[in-house]
Amino acid sequence: MELTFYTDLGDSFQVEIDPNMELENVMALLEAESGIPVQEQSISYENRDLNNPKATMRELGVGDNAMLLLRRKVQVAGRPAEMDSEMMRLQVLGDPQLMQQLRETQPEVADAALNNPARFAEILRQTRSRQDTNAEIARLNADPYDLEAQRRIEEAIRQQAVMENLEHALEYSPESFGRVTMLYIPVEVNGYPIKAFVDSGAQQTIMSPECAESCGIMRLVDKRFQGIARGVGTAKILGRVHSAPMKVADLHLPCSFTIMEGRDVDLLFGLDMLKAHQACIDLEKNALRIQGREVQFLAEHELPDKARHMDQGTLEEGSSGPSASSPQPSGSQQPQQFPGSGNTLGAPPAPAIGRGAPAAGAATVQSRFPESDINMLMNLGASREVAISTLEAAGGNVDVAASLLF
Structure with a gap:
């Protein structure tokens, strides 16, 4: 005999079987036709659920050319949430009374069940989340x-x-x-083209040693201005170039540069030179205005490769106003202070490079670690307390401790 099965979504499947075929075999045949697993099938005939898998179709009262309703059972336990919501949606579609009730009370849910399965799943997740939260609060308030x-x-x-x-x-x-891209402008230093990072949060204009070599100004570095910059991290200052020509638009401006290691940018145009040349960052026009000229900031595709690391959240040491330790002229017994040596206003002077002894009158922190290891970290710019705590965190490994400082 021939049977026709209809689903909640209006799909139909025609199968030809023997009247003495058992229901479980018919369900196995339907699994191949409809893709619905046997354990999730629910078959109804004349408003009766056929739930005896061992009974034959003849025994269940199903005759030739009969029309049966095939539904997918809702099984919540042990199934992914996406499948749960889809089965719930099919169950709703297969219940006309429930659909009518949803149209009257929650038309958004009814429309999502009919036309937008993804939206229905989202509503169901939100409802369950609210129910779980309310149940948890009620339990805690007990x-x-x-x-x-x-x-x-x-x-x-x-x-x-x-x-x-x-x-x-x-x-x-x-x-x-x-995502907000950083502000870069095209400049030339000593005739060498550079994409400079404009940063009004940096106290000094900073250049990397590699960029200084490319510009041919590394020979002008005044090493008396060596020190350690302290901001988000620490970096070694190699010295300072007091004056070098920098071309911005058609202007040739004298600029000073602090040569610093460990930078993620070639040239950082800091607050000192911005103020010296009365520059203005105009975000409305997306330009740097300087002495009557407007220099457009570079578009995102024009930024150097190093800028992409900054866009991904890498913080620049200079962005928090780095302070440099007191410069140490070679051969002198006492470190000599120079104007513009990079000391932050109000910041205590750092110990000179190569001097591991604490300041006079300061209490010496005792430690179980060798003094040579502590002095090595202090030479990198850390205080004695920071050096000891870093060694503690590194388990006494001085190399690991040194890497933690940066």
Whole structure:
């Protein structure tokens, strides 16, 4: 005999079977036709559920050319959430009374069930999340004197406020989630073209040693201005070039550069030169205005490769206003202070390079680590306390401790 099976979505499958075929065999045949596993099939005939897999179709009262309803069972336990929501949606579509009730009370859910499975799954996840949260809060409120329960309630409320704040930002200021590229301008130093990073948060204009070599000004470095820059991290200052020609637009400007190792940019145009040449960062026009000229900031595709590391969240030491240790002229017994040596206003002078002894009158911190290891880290710019704590974190390995300082 020939049977026709209809699904909730309007699909139909025609199978030809023997009247004495058992229901479980018919379901196995349907699995091959419809793709619905046997354990998830629910078959109805004349408003009766056929649930005896060992009974034959004749015994179940199914005659020739009969039309049967094939549904997919909703099985929540042990299944992915996406499959749960899809089975729930099919169950809703297969229940006309439930669909009518949803149209009257929750038209958005009814429309998602009919036309947008992804949206229906999202609504279902949100509903379950709210139910779980409310159940958790109710359980925690059962004992108002439980300190741990109160702490968890406070955290749940805080998380809810965070999510509301996120939703507000996504709706009213989605641009705040976009990536902001750094500000670069094309310049020339001593005739060598460079893409300079404009950073008003850096105290000094900084150049890497490699860039200084390319510009041919490394021979002009005044090594009396050596030191250690301290900001987000530490970096070694090799010295200072007091004056070199820098071309911006059609202007030829005298600039001074601090030569520093460990930079992620070739040239950082800092606040000292911005103020010296009365430059203005005009974000409305996306340009640097300097002495009546407007220099457009480079587009994202024009940025140097090193800039992409900064866009991914790498912080620059100079961006927090690095302070340099006191310069140490070679051969002198006492470090001599030079104007513009890079000391941050109000910052205590750092120990001179190569001097591991603490300042006079300062309490010496005792340590179980060798003094040679401590002095080595102090020569890299760390205080004695920081050197000891870093060695503690590194398990006494001086090489690992040195890497942690940077």
